[in-house]
Amino acid sequence: MHRVGPVCRPVVLALVAAVLALAGCGGGSAAPSSSTPISGGSLTYAIDTAPTCFDPHVSGQDITAEIDRNVFDSLVSVDAKAQFHPWLATSWEAAPDLTSYTFHLRHDVTFTDGEPFDAAAVKANFDHIVAPTTKSRYAASLLGPYAGTELLDQYTAKVDFSRPFAPFLQAASTAYLGFYSPKALTVNADKLCAGGPANVGSGPFIFKSYTKNQSVVLTRNPAYRWAPETARHDGPAYLDTLTFRILPEDSVRVGALSSGQVDVARALPPVNVPAVSKDGDLRVMRAAVPGSVYSIYLNTGLAPFDDPRVRSAVQLGINIDQDVKTVYFGQYQRAWSPMSPSTPAYDTSLEKSWPYNPKRAGELLDEAGWTGRDGQGFRTRNGSRLTVVWPAPPREYVREQRDVLAQAIQQDLAKLGVEVTHPSFAIGEYTTQAYSGKFHMLDLAWARFDPDVLRLFFDSASGPPTGQNASFLRDTDVDSWLAAGAASLDPAVRADAYGKVQHKVVDVAAVVPMYVETAIIGSSRRVRDLALDPNTWTLFHDAWLDRA
Amino acid sequence: MTPAFARRPGDASGTISAEPGTTDLAAPAGATSAAGTGREPAPPSGAVAPDAAVAPDAADGLDGPTAIGDAPAAGRGRRIVVAASRAVAIRVASALAVMLGAATVAFAALALLPGDPVSRLLGPMTTASPAVREQIREDYGFDRPLVAQYGHYLGQLARGRLGESYQLQQPVSALLRDSLWPTAQLALAALAFALLVSTAIAVSTAGRRPWLRAAVSLGEFTAVSVPPFWLGILLLTLLSFQFQIFPVAGADGILALVLPALTLALPIIGVLSQVLREGLERALREPFVVTARARGLSQTAVRARHALRHAALPLVTLTGWLTGNLLGGAVPVESVFGRPGVGSLVLAAVQDGDMPVVMAVVVLSALVFVVLSTVVDLVYVVVDPRLRTAAGVV
Numbered sequence: 001m002h003r004v005g006p007v008c009r010p011v012v013l014a015l016v017a018a019v020l021a022l023a024g025c026g027g028g029s030a031a032p033s034s035s036t037p038i039s040g041g042s043l044t045y046a047i048d049t050a051p052t053c054f055d056p057h058v059s060g061q062d063i064t065a066e067i068d069r070n071v072f073d074s075l076v077s078v079d080a081k082a083q084f085h086p087w088l089a090t091s092w093e094a095a096p097d098l099t100s101y102t103f104h105l106r107h108d109v110t111f112t113d114g115e116p117f118d119a120a121a122v123k124a125n126f127d128h129i130v131a132p133t134t135k136s137r138y139a140a141s142l143l144g145p146y147a148g149t150e151l152l153d154q155y156t157a158k159v160d161f162s163r164p165f166a167p168f169l170q171a172a173s174t175a176y177l178g179f180y181s182p183k184a185l186t187v188n189a190d191k192l193c194a195g196g197p198a199n200v201g202s203g204p205f206i207f208k209s210y211t212k213n214q215s216v217v218l219t220r221n222p223a224y225r226w227a228p229e230t231a232r233h234d235g236p237a238y239l240d241t242l243t244f245r246i247l248p249e250d251s252v253r254v255g256a257l258s259s260g261q262v263d264v265a266r267a268l269p270p271v272n273v274p275a276v277s278k279d280g281d282l283r284v285m286r287a288a289v290p291g292s293v294y295s296i297y298l299n300t301g302l303a304p305f306d307d308p309r310v311r312s313a314v315q316l317g318i319n320i321d322q323d324v325k326t327v328y329f330g331q332y333q334r335a336w337s338p339m340s341p342s343t344p345a346y347d348t349s350l351e352k353s354w355p356y357n358p359k360r361a362g363e364l365l366d367e368a369g370w371t372g373r374d375g376q377g378f379r380t381r382n383g384s385r386l387t388v389v390w391p392a393p394p395r396e397y398v399r400e401q402r403d404v405l406a407q408a409i410q411q412d413l414a415k416l417g418v419e420v421t422h423p424s425f426a427i428g429e430y431t432t433q434a435y436s437g438k439f440h441m442l443d444l445a446w447a448r449f450d451p452d453v454l455r456l457f458f459d460s461a462s463g464p465p466t467g468q469n470a471s472f473l474r475d476t477d478v479d480s481w482l483a484a485g486a487a488s489l490d491p492a493v494r495a496d497a498y499g500k501v502q503h504k505v506v507d508v509a510a511v512v513p514m515y516v517e518t519a520i521i522g523s524s525r526r527v528r529d530l531a532l533d534p535n536t537w538t539l540f541h542d543a544w545l546d547r548a
Numbered sequence: 549m550t551p552a553f554a555r556r557p558g559d560a561s562g563t564i565s566a567e568p569g570t571t572d573l574a575a576p577a578g579a580t581s582a583a584g585t586g587r588e589p590a591p592p593s594g595a596v597a598p599d600a601a602v603a604p605d606a607a608d609g610l611d612g613p614t615a616i617g618d619a620p621a622a623g624r625g626r627r628i629v630v631a632a633s634r635a636v637a638i639r640v641a642s643a644l645a646v647m648l649g650a651a652t653v654a655f656a657a658l659a660l661l662p663g664d665p666v667s668r669l670l671g672p673m674t675t676a677s678p679a680v681r682e683q684i685r686e687d688y689g690f691d692r693p694l695v696a697q698y699g700h701y702l703g704q705l706a707r708g709r710l711g712e713s714y715q716l717q718q719p720v721s722a723l724l725r726d727s728l729w730p731t732a733q734l735a736l737a738a739l740a741f742a743l744l745v746s747t748a749i750a751v752s753t754a755g756r757r758p759w760l761r762a763a764v765s766l767g768e769f770t771a772v773s774v775p776p777f778w779l780g781i782l783l784l785t786l787l788s789f790q791f792q793i794f795p796v797a798g799a800d801g802i803l804a805l806v807l808p809a810l811t812l813a814l815p816i817i818g819v820l821s822q823v824l825r826e827g828l829e830r831a832l833r834e835p836f837v838v839t840a841r842a843r844g845l846s847q848t849a850v851r852a853r854h855a856l857r858h859a860a861l862p863l864v865t866l867t868g869w870l871t872g873n874l875l876g877g878a879v880p881v882e883s884v885f886g887r888p889g890v891g892s893l894v895l896a897a898v899q900d901g902d903m904p905v906v907m908a909v910v911v912l913s914a915l916v917f918v919v920l921s922t923v924v925d926l927v928y929v930v931v932d933p934r935l936r937t938a939a940g941v942v
Contacts, residue, residue: 052715052716052900053715053716053717055717060674060675132682133683135680135684135687137670137674137680138674140676140677141675141677190717193718194716194717211888212723212727212888213882213889213893213896245886247796248883248886249781251781252784252796252884252885255789256796258789259788259789259790261788394899397671426661426662427671427672427901428662428663428664428667430663430672431663431667432667433663444672446673456675465674466678
């Protein structure tokens with residue numbers, strides 16, 4: 001490493017590998033700083049993707065929800081322990097059979113266009129989400145069996161469902177079910193996706209402007225005084241301006257952070273984490289993303305995976321610990337359950353219960369009759385090779401070096417005598433073929449802070465294209481447990497039901513959980529009280545900039 | 549190309565009468581092959597006509613029409629008008645044909661992709677209900693036969709309607725309007741930079757010491773072969789992260805334009821300066837150089853004032869290649885630097901299966917090519933009277 005320039009942030013040019021790695025210079029201590037928040041200043045947050053659509057009722061993108069969280073408020077908020085707290089609703093009651101929820105709303109909330117927030121606004125927003133013309137890609141599914149909203153009085157709304165729906169409160173806490181001013185929904189319905197001043201909410205920030213593929217600028221809402229109970233302070237945000245700068249290139253985002261051009265950067269690549277951690281001016285925040293972990297789903301309906309022994313062999317024959325550690329430089333933990341440890345009802349008893357065991361995997365394949373070997377070392381049965389198809393999604397959908405991880409998995413399984421082909425497809429063909437069950441393996445992850453996410457992947461009724469049951473699992477036990485979990489708000493009942501589901505799908509090897517996606521966010525030490533919500537998305541309402 | 553095209557009559561503006569107008573318009577081999585690498589549709593064959601607008605002696609050429617106008621026969625003027633308007637009509641018709649071709653190819657390439665267009669549009673991570681899928685299918689006409697979709701698309705295009713983006717739910721015309729200027733800024737800045745630097749390099753190195761030439765050549769080949777994506781990151785690391793001269797974060801203003809324009813320009817400089825230097829060296833071997841030197845002009849003056857004009861001619865051949873490079877190169881550059889523009893717009897559109905945006909950009913690119921080559925040709929006809937003779941107008 002050689003030092004250039006007066007700034008204590010030397011940069012290593014790793015020209016040989018044609019990769020640029022940034023290294024901090026270590027040392028340096030945080031300057032003495034104030035402990036009471038200071039109002040003012042502007043913060044720039046480097047993000048890795050541009051939202052395709054800013055309407056949270058339409059888009060299911062994480063980045064849309066993360067940006068929109070600052071603009072739109074929700075009925076309730078949820079803490080890391082899955083306890084719900086008042087926000088726009090001061091209190092609520094669920095019907096005993098969970099087919100309806102009655103919310104008592106705050107009386108003092110106004111949208112930034114001056115419109116009042118009331119029960120009619122709740123109805124207008126929920127009805128907008130489920131209207132087919134909205135073409136909702138995600139929010140409508142969060143409302144599940146939504147049957148309508150009744151206005152009991154001006155500030156009391158009753159939301160009805162056609163069947164018991166326990167996941168609703170969690171859904172209601174997300175920005176996807178956030179509230180627009182009803183006027184914005186009627187006057188500017190066609191401008192909501194584009195982003196800009198038309199997106200009027202009641203949140204701590206106002207959507208000022210969007211320059212396509214460059215930046216999103218939000219300004220403080222000075223009238224804000226209805227922060228959720230989970231926030232550190234009531235009242236307006238401390239920051240005058242909050243800018244999201246879109247920098248898709250990892251090294252550019254890291255460089256902008258280390259050189260102080262941005263204050264916070266999202267999605268730090270694991271390879272850069274040690275250097276950023278060592279930089280005295282920077283800090284790394286990390287949190288396990290809740291929901292369904294990055295997993296490989298094995299198609300239980302397609303030979304040779306219709307034989308549970310072959311599926312188990314694949315599950316035991318991948319050296320997950322080593323593969324994940326190598327590819328992600330020890331920054332991500334391997335997964336034992338299809339659900340992330342940060343999700344409510346996560347079952348810890350699955351941990352270390354199915355370690356790498358190539359010997360047992362080989363025995364299972366022998367038992368299944370795959371005893372022969374061909375010229376290339378792959379197993380055969382009755383002269384045909386043991387080969388499975390795992391399609392690679394198009395490049396633009398590949399994140400987190402999953403293509404490299406896939407190579408490691410291919411090699412592990414080749415050692416076992418299983419040939420895994422990993423052909424690339426255009427997205428249309430990929431989804432069309434995957435939905436019709438033509439592939440043996442599919443890799444997916446899905447962030448959500450609720451165990452109901454398991455229903456999306458393992459319920460018989462959650463088949464593609466609407467659901468994501470990529471294992472094509474048809475298991476009446478699993479279905480009944482999922483229904484029981486969705487019909488109860490009792491944590492003990494849910495833990496039991498969802499624990500059984502997690503055990504069962506791992507036991508029958510419908511899924512090979514790989515690693516726990518981890519949000520890694522770098523920030524300048526000047527940035528104080530920046531929080532992450534349980535979804536691991538940033539919350540800027542409490543954030544402030546230290547002058548020191 | 550007729551030999552008459554290759555002659556440049558106005559060149560001998562008094563001082564260099566000894567110069568035979570033998571400048572060869574055939575591009576150097578390297579340039580020709582480079583022209584083939586443009587990612588955009590190739591311009592019509594007429595596009596490589598000499599660009600009189602860049603000729604330093606355009607004023608001389610403009611004297612031409614006056615001379616013809618002096619001719620007594622009035623009928624001749626009419627004939628010229630008729631012939632000229634016929635030439636324009638042919639040009640417009642061929643321009644429309646090129647755009648129709650581009651639109652058709654773009655439509656076919658996207659429509660024939662395997663898989664359900666609704667699934668392609670929604671991507672793999674969605675819980676869209678069957679009702680939503682049907683709504684999308686109906687709204688965007690995916691339920692109609694391909695031929696009907698194609699007819700509808702062309703009909704809309706003919707009326708100047710580019711449709712609405714599938715993904716962004718905004719009119720494509722509004723998206724293009726917002727993206728055009730940032731890309732034009734980037735392309736023009738890169739072009740200016742490339743012309744300036746490559747001219748300086750060529751003038752200072754042509755026919756000079758072999759070791760200097762070799763060193764510069766090495767630099768040029770490096771510039772051509774480095775992927776722009778990586779070059780951008782390299783420049784950023786050095787000039788933005790290390791020495792904090794050019795910001796990447798607050799991407800407004802002229803300072804933020806420097807690095808992207810440089811990234812886009814460097815590979816172009818690599819080619820242009822080679823072409824220019826070769827042209828210069830060829831021109832310097834011409835007898836008129838000796839004459840000019842004999843009249844007491846300095847070596848540099850000869851290069852800059854006379855030889856450079858000849859050397860600049862092959863550049864005209866590169867107009868298509870240059871345009872393709874500026875437009876195509878904008879895609880990775882805008883992505884690395886997080887700039888708004890047509891490049892980042894089309895990149896996202898291709899990834900998201902946003903057909904109306906992709907097709908609009910393809911048609912727009914074809915339009916840019918057609919307009920550029922037409923302007924080049926038309927201006928040449930106006931400027932160079934002998935071209936009309938060659939074309940049988942007079």
